[in-house]
Amino acid sequence: MIEFDSEEQRMVLKVVYYGPALSGKTTNLLRLHDLLAKEGRGELTVLDTKDDRTIYFDLLPFFLVAPSGLKIKVKVYTVPGQVQHDATRKAVLQRADGVAFIADSRRTEAKNNAESFGNLERNLSIVGIDIDKLPLVIQYNKRDLPGIIPEEEIRRAWGPTGFPVILSSALEGWGVVETFRAVAERTYDVLDRRHDFAGKHGLTRESFAGRLVRRAG
Amino acid sequence: MPTDNEDRDRIVYCIGEERALRDVLPASEAATLLAAASRAGLRGVRVVDPGGKALWGNGDDVPPPGEGDPRRPILLEGEPAGSVVLPAGAAGGETRDALLALLADTLTAMAHNNLKRMLTTETHTEVINRSYEELLETNRSLSESEQRYRELAGSLEIKVRERTEELSRAMARLVQQEKMASVGQLAAGVAHEINNPLAFVTSNLQTLKKYTERFLDIIARYQRVFEQGGVAQQDRDDLRMHRESLRVDAISEDAGDLLRQTLEGAERVRKIVADLKGFSHVDEEGEAPTDMNREIDRTLSVMTHEIPGGAAIVREFSPLPVIPCLPGAFNQMFLGLLRNAFQARREGLRVTIRTGVSGDRIRISLADNGPGIPADLRTRIFDPFFTTRDVGKGKGLGLTVAYDIVTAHGGTIDVEDTPGGGATFLVQLPIRRGSHDQIR
Numbered sequence: 001m002i003e004f005d006s007e008e009q010r011m012v013l014k015v016v017y018y019g020p021a022l023s024g025k026t027t028n029l030l031r032l033h034d035l036l037a038k039e040g041r042g043e044l045t046v047l048d049t050k051d052d053r054t055i056y057f058d059l060l061p062f063f064l065v066a067p068s069g070l071k072i073k074v075k076v077y078t079v080p081g082q083v084q085h086d087a088t089r090k091a092v093l094q095r096a097d098g099v100a101f102i103a104d105s106r107r108t109e110a111k112n113n114a115e116s117f118g119n120l121e122r123n124l125s126i127v128g129i130d131i132d133k134l135p136l137v138i139q140y141n142k143r144d145l146p147g148i149i150p151e152e153e154i155r156r157a158w159g160p161t162g163f164p165v166i167l168s169s170a171l172e173g174w175g176v177v178e179t180f181r182a183v184a185e186r187t188y189d190v191l192d193r194r195h196d197f198a199g200k201h202g203l204t205r206e207s208f209a210g211r212l213v214r215r216a217g
Numbered sequence: 218m219p220t221d222n223e224d225r226d227r228i229v230y231c232i233g234e235e236r237a238l239r240d241v242l243p244a245s246e247a248a249t250l251l252a253a254a255s256r257a258g259l260r261g262v263r264v265v266d267p268g269g270k271a272l273w274g275n276g277d278d279v280p281p282p283g284e285g286d287p288r289r290p291i292l293l294e295g296e297p298a299g300s301v302v303l304p305a306g307a308a309g310g311e312t313r314d315a316l317l318a319l320l321a322d323t324l325t326a327m328a329h330n331n332l333k334r335m336l337t338t339e340t341h342t343e344v345i346n347r348s349y350e351e352l353l354e355t356n357r358s359l360s361e362s363e364q365r366y367r368e369l370a371g372s373l374e375i376k377v378r379e380r381t382e383e384l385s386r387a388m389a390r391l392v393q394q395e396k397m398a399s400v401g402q403l404a405a406g407v408a409h410e411i412n413n414p415l416a417f418v419t420s421n422l423q424t425l426k427k428y429t430e431r432f433l434d435i436i437a438r439y440q441r442v443f444e445q446g447g448v449a450q451q452d453r454d455d456l457r458m459h460r461e462s463l464r465v466d467a468i469s470e471d472a473g474d475l476l477r478q479t480l481e482g483a484e485r486v487r488k489i490v491a492d493l494k495g496f497s498h499v500d501e502e503g504e505a506p507t508d509m510n511r512e513i514d515r516t517l518s519v520m521t522h523e524i525p526g527g528a529a530i531v532r533e534f535s536p537l538p539v540i541p542c543l544p545g546a547f548n549q550m551f552l553g554l555l556r557n558a559f560q561a562r563r564e565g566l567r568v569t570i571r572t573g574v575s576g577d578r579i580r581i582s583l584a585d586n587g588p589g590i591p592a593d594l595r596t597r598i599f600d601p602f603f604t605t606r607d608v609g610k611g612k613g614l615g616l617t618v619a620y621d622i623v624t625a626h627g628g629t630i631d632v633e634d635t636p637g638g639g640a641t642f643l644v645q646l647p648i649r650r651g652s653h654d655q656i657r
Contacts, residue, residue, distance in 0.1 A: 010235075042293075042295030042296070047333065047337050059336065061294035062295060063295040073235070073295075073296060092232055
């Protein structure tokens with residue numbers, strides 16, 4: 001149980017990387033860990049895996065302090081993609097503030113993507129989160145592989161939903177930071193409306209996202 | 218952490234609970250490390266929380282940590298969760314700084330690893346609990362569903378019983394209708410039979426009326442001649458001629474035949490009416506001692522018009538004991554069986570009715586030389602509504618009614634092949650019945 005105490009001026013945010021099995025959720029976090037500056041970033045915690053497949057979840061925490069002194073911790077989680085770990089997915093998804101859906105760009109994975117997104121919608125509803133109010137970003141990963149769905153087809157499919165779509169190759173390290181930044185910005189927008197980050201805490205959208213995605217080196 | 222309710226300041230976070238350094242780093246583990254550091258030369262080392270409050274220390278003679286003391290942060294999830302602090306005056310230079318860094322990094326690594334272990338346990342427990350709760354929920358909804366099905370099954374039985382009663386009432390109504398239709402058909406036939414003799418009786422009477430006029434005419438003339446006194450030759454001739462012109466002799470002869478025929482017709486009508494009364498047993502109430510041979514005859518006599526032309530009806534009757542029953546019902550049964558036989562073929566029909574006694578039973582067989590009944594239909598011909606006739610031609614209740622009457626009387630009715638082709642219906646009736654048996 002987290003205590004959010006106005007006296008302590010602490011806030012903990014949760015961003016969840018959701019998606020089908022082997023779509024590259026853990027690789028996204030590994031890349032973020034490598035690409036982002038050590039300052040304000042915690043260590044990547046990879047909980048038990050089996051054959052390189054996540055059983056529980058991975059966790060990459062970030063920490064920043066707003067000019068007002070508000071301490072903000074952003075915990076980025078992955079969920080296990082395999083169908084049988086639905087209970088874990090629900091547990092991790094609970095109380096999420098933002099979600100990045102990591103899809104596999106290969107045409108052969110289209111069905112898995114659709115099933116996983118359906119699972120996300122269902123689980124969000126089970127844990128009491130309104131998908132229409134949730135900051136949600138779609139990442140089409142594995143753009144480096146052959147047999148992928150063309151970009152225009154993806155944009156045509158997702159355009160009507162209004163969710164931002166980002167293309168990436170987590171393996172090659174591109175599109176990863178952009179995805180994190182996009183989900184951070186959208187999460188900020190929701191929080192700002194509720195808690196007046198800019199007015200009360202002197203934390204702008206730019207400074208919030210900028211400090212989370214500070215590049216290493 | 219945003220919530221749906223902004224007034225709420227405590228948030229239940231099912232996984233990844235926020236922890237202080239003290240929660241993830243037990244005093245025993247920290248103390249061992251601090252003691253080792255102390256032995257390595259870092260005397261008076263302290264670990265403090267972010268608020269500067271001392272958590273653990275080694276070396277009692279060291280004063281409490283101050284602002285300017287050398288220190289290194291211990292990070293937990295990237296957040297400074299505490300610091301390793303040395304007294305301001307502690308000597309040692311580079312070695313001291315290196316040891317301080319080593320100590321802080323080691324405590325950070327220990328905290329991280331402990332946190333990871335706790336997260337694993339926490340997730341595992343959460344998932345197990347959640348799965349268990351889901352199983353309980355599934356079990357609860359299964360029990361509810363089972364209960365619903367039980368209730369449904371219960372009400373289904375009641376529904377089936379109600380529907381069965383409804384059907385048997387409808388069946389009884391239909392059987393009654395069939396009986397009425399049968400009687401109606403019979404009435405139509407009888408009406409026809411009565412109409413025929415009645416037609417010639419009427420015609421003959423018309424003729425007789427004209428004849429009578431002539432008789433009256435000649436009588437009137439005789440009357441006049443005799444009243445005038447004496448009969449002259451002329452008059453006698455005149456009378457003869459007139460008599461001849463009226464053909465009085467011939468019509469006198471014909472009048473006798475006419476009257477005889479008319480009487481015969483009237484007799485036939487009388488007999489038909491008597492047969493009909495006998496067949497319907499309208500004058501009798503309840504059961505009466507009945508001779509089945511006589512009832513068969515009665516039925517045949519009212520069915521004369523239904524017998525196909527050229528058909529041979531062979532009666533091979535043996536004397537039968539009278540049995541108490543509702544004779545009207547049995548006539549109804551014979552009517553059904555005979556009608557069935559009359560429909561067996563159009564030409565060359567031969568129906569043999571044989572009666573006799575076998576043991577304590579009366580045997581009545583009714584054999585036709587029609588096409589017979591295929592073996593696979595034998596078990597169905599007594600079923601209600603079963604008929605081989607065209608749609609709209611038969612309700613399939615004639616044999617059902619026959620079956621009901623015989624079984625209600627404690628008898629049996631069977632169908633078998635007639636030697637040489639055709640079907641034979643065999644009715645067996647007990648000569649003495651149990652007192653509780655009743656005929657519908």
